[in-house]
Amino acid sequence: MTGSLELRHFQQIAPARQALIDTYADVRAPLLHLPNYAVPTFAERLDRHAGEPGWGVVIGYADGEPVGYAYANTLAVADRWWTRMAEPLPDGFTDIPTAALKEIGVRGPWRGTGLARRIHDELLARRGEERVTLLVNPSAGDGKVQALYGSWGYRDFNAQQPSPEAPRLTAMIRRIREEGQR
Template sequence: MTVEIKQASADQLPLIRQEILDIHVEVRHHDFGLNTEFNSRARFDERLTAYSARPGWSAVMGYDDGEPVGFCFGVPLGPDTAWWSSMTTPLPEGYTVEDGTRTVALNEIVVRKPWRGSGVAWQLHEAWLAHRHEQRVTLLVNPEAGNGSVQAVYEAWGYSRIGEQQPFPDSPVYASMIRPVRQA
């Protein structure tokens, strides 16, 4: 299945914010039962606001016949990033040095249930990366999600697990993964 992809920058977020929030609630709360405070609409909106306020934030939205089916968004890691600060696994010296052009973080990728398993997540991912100029992309995934199947999808997309981190006191412990933005 191919969906229509629309790119968005931070100044366009007001046009898609409601769709992003609605999809988040539908998928995280209704489909997956993640009704914790960390996954609440308000807390997710706070994170969305914080991420989109950083330089270089971008998103893609997928549409099927005008209906929003999913999104992904992320932001480059700047010199003052806290991204690597919650790693529980030591990384090699220099691995976490950021300058705003080395690494982009894929903060979220979410697809509504009727479109899952049809390649839509891959389309969103690749459309988003096609406009990125960084060397590598990193993401966090709950290794328990889908009994490990979500992490396996990222591995099939070329990501490697480099350790674990817990970025918020009430968040899960995530697997930290990375891959080159452009695959050889």
């Protein structure tokens, strides 16, 4: 992990697609045998997400090689992200401009270095929404992944199971910036 680290923004899928797929395959290697995590399933999800409003990605490159990424899009008031929640949402909850962090991943050698947080923060720094939400598998890393998001300011607010093949996921949310930080 020597050399330079560069964080690159993309608003279009074409120049980022293969780097995202390759990095995803490495990051999720232990899970690729599960239908929801298979590379073709991810590629289909990626293409669908990239076509949604406000899609953007940050990819971290070390010595020219992709080592991590995060991408998000803007949620509409009636977005299926909201409609798939396990519990009803309070009135007006979906009216607040919100980004959905759809994917984040860092290759093994870069885990524990703070790179995931750097990529996350860089992605959110250019977003115009007030909040960001994500889904996390509560068993990922024996709960450590969810705890990490908690340390980044996210709080649990609901749950969903995005597809029959997917595990039940915890929905988390936080403000993108603290008050007065625009």
